[in-house]
Amino acid sequence: MPTNPNDTTDDDTITDYDVAILIEDGQPALGANISRMALEDTVEEWEDDPVKAEKLEFLRESPMDVDFVHPEIKWDAEREEFYAGPNKGPGVLGDLAPGGGFTVAGEFSRDYYEAYRGLYRELFEESSLTKQQFMAYVMREAKKNEHVIADRLGVKTGTVRSHVGRAREKVEKAQATTRIPELFTFEGYDELQANMAELLEPDSTSV
Numbered sequence: 779m780p781t782n783p784n785d786t787t788d789d790d791t792i793t794d795y796d797v798a799i800l801i802e803d804g805q806p807a808l809g810a811n812i813s814r815m816a817l818e819d820t821v822e823e824w825e826d827d828p829v830k831a832e833k834l835e836f837l838r839e840s841p842m843d844v845d846f847v848h849p850e851i852k853w854d855a856e857r858e859e860f861y862a863g864p865n866k867g868p869g870v871l872g873d874l875a876p877g878g879g880f881t882v883a884g885e886f887s888r889d890y891y892e893a894y895r896g897l898y899r900e901l902f903e904e905s906s907l908t909k910q911q912f913m914a915y916v917m918r919e920a921k922k923n924e925h926v927i928a929d930r931l932g933v934k935t936g937t938v939r940s941h942v943g944r945a946r947e948k949v950e951k952a953q954a955t956t957r958i959p960e961l962f963t964f965e966g967y968d969e970l971q972a973n974m975a976e977l978l979e980p981d982s983t984s985v
Contacts, residue, residue: 797862816894915945
């Protein structure tokens with residue numbers, strides 16, 4: 779179960795609830811770049827692990843495509859809020875795994891989500907922004923209405939303007955935040971999708 783995003787102990791990290799907001803209302807190119815980087819990191823991790831490397835080749839030979847790794851947004855009825863988590867859909871592929879007993883795509887999806895959330899956490903934690911400044915700034919750069927952002931963050935619109943203004947000032951002045959706007963651009967969805975798909979193509983050198 780995700781942690782409560784309104785708990786002050788969560789102010790220093792990106793929670794599963796925050797990830798859901800960033801997926802739904804965050805800057806599209808930033809999300810696309812995070813997706814690509816998370817897949818690269820996960821594939822590299824699996825290729826470096828002999829056990830996981832064998833599973834990765836099975837996955838590459840399967841009919842699964844890159845869509846199976848995208849995080850799912852789920853509803854927490856108890857807290858009445860959305861949160862993100864690993865894509866549970868690919869778990870059915872486990873029935874086809876050699877020997878049964880493990881769920882290759884599901885395992886990969888979980889590792890991918892950890893990398894995906896980790897990259898957002900790293901981007902935030904390396905910046906000089908507070909979490910609300912970070913969230914407001916990323917949503918405003920996605921052209922989201924101030925009222926939408928205020929509702930998402932549980933603050934007033936004036937607070938949103940203040941957060942965005944301060945965030946932009948810090949981004950312009952602070953070296954630590956320069957990576958954020960750099961990730962607001964990318965080569966385009968078709969090329970991005972092709973690059974991600976290539977990471978899951980069968981390894982011809984292993985034949």
